[in-house]
Amino acid sequence: MATYAIGDIQGCREHLERLLESIRFDPAKDIIWFVGDLVNRGPDSLGVLRLVRNQLRERAICVIGNHDIHLMSVWSGHGRLKSSDTLRAILNADDADDLIDWLRHRPVMHLDEELGYAMTHAGVPPVWSVAEAQLRALELEEALRGGIAFEDLMDNIYGNLPTQWSDELTGYDRLRYITNAFTRMRFTDSSGRLLLRFKGSPNDAPKDHIPWFITRQRLRSRRDPIKLLTGHWSRLGLHNEAGLISIDTGCLWGASLTAVRLDDGSEQITRVDCSNLAG
Template sequence: MAVYAIGDVHACLDPLRRLLDRLGYDPAADTLWFTGDLVNRGPDSAGTLRFVRGLGRRAHVVLGNHDLHLLAVRAGHGELRRSDTLEPLLRAADGDELLDWLQQRPLLHEDAELPFVLVHAGLPPQWDIATARRLAREAEAALRGPDSDPLFAHLYGDQPDRWQESLTGWERLRYIINAFTRLRFCDAEGRLLFRYKGPPEQAPADHYPWYAAPGRRHRPEDGTLITGHWSTLGLRRGPGYITLDTGCLWGGQLTAVRLDDPRIPVTALPCPAARTPG
């Protein structure tokens, strides 16, 4: 009855299968939490979605920025980029069925029996867990509802960059989704900073990693955040957070941490590079 959290897979299905073999994963008893970005950049987005979807209730997935980009492209409001590897999935006979399943995934997942909260990127400093939970449900309803098509038309953009409860409409939803799926750094006033994507040790002045931002309202006792998204950060543990994107796509590792028994060491599988940065 083990529960494992796994970092960003990015369509690297073979490393995922090998990691599960190494874990001794039992699909009849064990549960997997995925940090999002199941698709894109890697070689097999369709196969990865088929595999994870086939796990049924034993797999919990939160949406990442690449997952949302895929859905926006499907809706006709996003353009494929040179680095995207999504066309085979978009052309697949079961593509719409797989994407319909993906669109129903949440932005935040938690289990009342475990002291963890799963999101793709992080939380801005103005949000505690209760606020994050409420705003996740708000954005999820929009992503799944009849207004999802116009939402994807307004999805892209870096503004607004600072949370205010008074935000409304597309700007409010864009901020919420950006915070859950694109966040790495904030400035001292809590504004989201998107340009720099490297490690914190080399960040420009006034760039604070989200987990160390001034005025952070998230308290570790309210739940340890499990996140991915930030491959140049890698595996890190701190008060109230564990980061799990260890760059499988770039020849790093695919990492799993056991949530129900923290005494068990992290399992990391070295991966051949599916892509080179750039």
């Protein structure tokens, strides 16, 4: 049995199918981890959801990304479609309710201690251990699955504040920070405060801000033995060091879609070219 993780697909169904062929995925025994953002901006978001939910089924482990949450928000009536969105086919589909209910029940974080990896979409903020992140992920998962009226949750989940974690945070402020940390984070300041408005490359970081995983390395006196696996940051690209492997390699932008093998210790990389999406 092989276990692979695949980077942000964002509606690029054809490239996902090609990548599954390239790694010789065996649906009878292999497992695929998806780092989130199954949907949006690519040409066939509906096809990606149906492939993962209806064909891969229990062989697929998916965490929730920011574009997945955006789809939930639009479906609930609180979010608005943007000019760059390609979600309308999902919203108009006969099985839309079933697909979004399935998406709502995906984890925010997936931990496999035996393999030694924890997967989230954007990362784990420097102020949390992996164990603490698990607890925070469960809070958001419970809310998404109906612990709070879904329409109210979607009406209050967006925004850039608060930027600093505190155990004293409550209500929507608490859930909003958790959501942003797991699905939107890229940069922090030296204390771990989130900077959410900037989406560029690490080389273009605003003054006094650095990638979250560098802050994490500096602030934590003990390195967690679990390696973090993320996507979300195409401008970072493939990155494998300091307890992190990030695999959003910009399929949507005409670069590549990446798979990494997790089960055998090799972290072997397989890519498919996505240049036909450029422009």
